[in-house]
Every structure is written in C-alpha cells, then in structure tokens.
Amino acid sequence: MALYDFSSIKNDLISSLWKKNIMDIGNYIAKRRFHKQLKTLTLTHPRNMAEIKQLEEDKISKRRDIVGWNCEYQPCMRLETEGIKVKGGTKFEHSIYLDSSLKNNFNFDIINLDYTSQNPQKINGRFEDELLSLEHVIISRKRCLNDKKYSLILFTTMINTCDVKPKIIVSASNKLNPHSKPLAFSQNTNPIVNPIDKIDTISEYYNHMLERYKLKYISFEDKTIKLDNTTFVYSVASIIEW
C-alpha cells in the first residue's frame, strides 16, 4: 500500500523537471528525427503512467520501445495490458546487479529511476539501496553503450526519518571499483538524520560517479517536494555525456 499520494507528485515532476530534460535528450540523441524513437526504461505504476503518455505525445519513445518496471507482480500484470514490455516482480535496485540478463542488455537512452512508484516503505536500508542502484546503472549502461554518447537519468526517491548510513554506501560503492579513488562522504561514517544532509549525500554521490567513471553532466537539475514535516520527495534529472 502506498504511504503517500505519489501520483500527483509525479505529475508535478513531469511538468516542472522531467519533460524539459526528456525533450533535451531527444534533441541530443536524435535531433534530425521527427520521432526520436528513444529506448526508455521507466520504474512506474499503473495508478499513474503519465510519463509513458508524455513520452508518446512528445514523440520521444514509441510504446514498443518503452520497458516498464514494477517490483510487484500485480502492477506488472496491469502494465502488460497497456501494451508495454514489462519487467519486474523484483526490486530494480537489487536486480540491476543480480540479474545478468538485465545488466548485460542495458541499452536505454532514458532511465527513469522513480522509486516513489515502487511503494517505498519506511525501512532501514531502502535509501542506500536506491542510491547505490545509480552506480550499477552507470556501470551497466557504460557496458552497453555501442555508439551512443548521451543518456538521461532521472532519479527520484523518498527522504524520510529513517537514518541513512553512509558506511553502507561507501563500502558497497568501493567494492564495485576497488582500483579507483575511494568514495568518502563529508558526513564521514555517522548516520545521517537531517533531510538536507541526505539530499547533499545524493549530490556528493553524483559528483563521485562523475569522477570515477569519467562522465560529463550536460545538465543537472533537481527538485524537492515536501510531503509532510519529515518526508520529502527528491528528484534529480541529469543528462550524461559518456
């Protein structure tokens, strides 16, 4: 069961943050094409598929080039009835490093990691897993680039009162790439409590990946939406040049 009404939040994010970046990536990758025909992976839920409709309306992706993902089987079944390819039944943040068929075929131009569509629960470790999935996405995408130069990654997460343990992120991230400069957060190893500090952690992680994987951010925009006194939705849109 969804704790909050993420549906209306998604509509806000689409109009104020995602749409512009989606149009931009369309121009970066396929400027001359009328229909951009980009491949999209979107973490989504049948209760609101507005981003899929927007991608079609704006002639960015055709339905056949969109892969929807939900962590539960029933929403997956419902999404399938909409004529999009569906993967899931598992948590994306785990599958991106456990499922070899996913990570070895990760050829998406637009990657929408909207974790608010996956019924996020108030449990320890959720935020860390979601954040780490960004690095797994970068690794997987890099492996399958072919001749592509740009990608759009949208990352949206719920920030709540659960402590964030930087130690977990640092340890897992450094294991992924032991030969590069190790990740270190300014918060050191203490659990992060303050929501502003959690948002800063996301920014620091993005910067770390920039350096570690030699990326260039063509754009980096973010938005914070308050749900209540202790809970926020934070979304980042970044166009990456590989």
Place this chain on the structure above:
Amino acid sequence: MRFRIADLSERTKLLFDIQTNMRNDIFKKTLANEDTIIEDLSLKLNAYSIWTNILQENPIAKQMIPEIFIDSNSSILFGCFGLYKYAYMCMRSELETALRLIFFRDHPKEFKWWLDGKIWYPGGNTSQVWGRDYTYFTNLEKIKMFDDNCPQGRTLFKEKNANIKKSYKLLSNYIHTGAKNFQTSKDRISPSYDLAKFNNWVEYWKIIESQVNILLCLGFFEELKSKSSDTYKSIKKSIDPIFHAILDGFFL
C-alpha cells in the same frame, strides 16, 4: 479491418456476452460485498514478489515462483467470477508447483530433465517428481524440525492426515471433479456469487497460501535467514498466525 463485437459469429458473440456478464454482474457483486477480503488476499500475494527478490540468483525459483503467483492470482480471479471449482483447481496447481520447487531446489539435474519432459521417478505417471507419498519432505531437516515443533493436527507432513496431505487430497477432488465439487448445480449452470461458497473458498485460499509460504520459508531457509528480519516479517503476513511462534524460532 476494424474489429466490432456486432460482427462476431453467433456462438462467439454469445461467449463474449457471457464473459461480459461475468465481469459486470458477478465480479462487481463479489467486490461490492467482499472488497475488504479481496484486498487482504491481494496484499498476501505480495509475498511472491518478496520471494522472487530473495531468490533472484536461483534460476529454478525464478521460473517457478511466477507460476505459483499466477496460480494464486488466478484463483482470486476465478473466485471473484463465481467460478469456485476452478479457483480450487488453481490452488491445487499452486501447491503442487511449490512442492516441486522445494524438491528441485536440491535437484537441478532432475529439474532439467523435468523441463525436457523426461520421467525418471519411480511410479512414472502415477507418481510425483519427489517420489511416492511425501516421504522426501519428511526427511528435509527444517521441515522435520518444524513438524516436530507443531502440536498434533497441525503438522505439514508428519502425521497420517497432516495438513499438506489433507490439502492436496481435497484440492485433487476438484481436479478430478468429485460429485461434491461440481461447479454447476441442479438449478443453475452459469456461475454466480454465492456467499457460502465464497467464504469456503477464501478460507481455503488462506490455508494454501499459508502452507506454500511455510514450505518456501523452510525450503529456502538459508536464503531467507540471510535477509533482514523485516523480510521474514513481511512474508509472515501471508502465514496463519498459529504457526508464527514456531517460525519465529527459526528466523528471529
């Protein structure tokens, strides 16, 4: 060419009309009266997503757990449509697939044979992949421990009339359509929402759900034990509370 219902042949159109009626009449009537129960059953189904997530690296589980889910989900759909006999048939398939999964977990070679349609097990078509009766399961360490801790009448396999044996036998009566398990009645051929039949089916659905999840907990003990206690607690919601104390001893 544009598809129009009105253009269908006579019998096909009749089939379509029957289906539409089932959706509009029986399903809605069921939901109008039982939405809280259906919501509860749907929530319990989420355990299978949790299992798939835990067992992502197990190719056998990856193939079989979605099948267990769809059997369970289909049982709910048939129950909502008043097709109670078929709802039970789905549950029998679900239970059998779960038992096979527990067997194949430690028999990957036999799993491949099974996928290829080979019959290697004694008794051939009159038997199961795990052999005759349920002897295989009674020898599994965690299942044995669980049954040893169960009070009389609550064991999975240990007793002569243990719960899973009882369930399998009862559900098989729907597969083989025993006289007491007809979908039709003297007065009616078509399905309808029936409170007593609905309640019986729900009660049994919960029993099977509980048994399947207990089997998975014990059959994939190491995998579940390696996860946080939150994962076990989430799965526990699909298990009959009378077994919680015993399972807590394994996982908490």
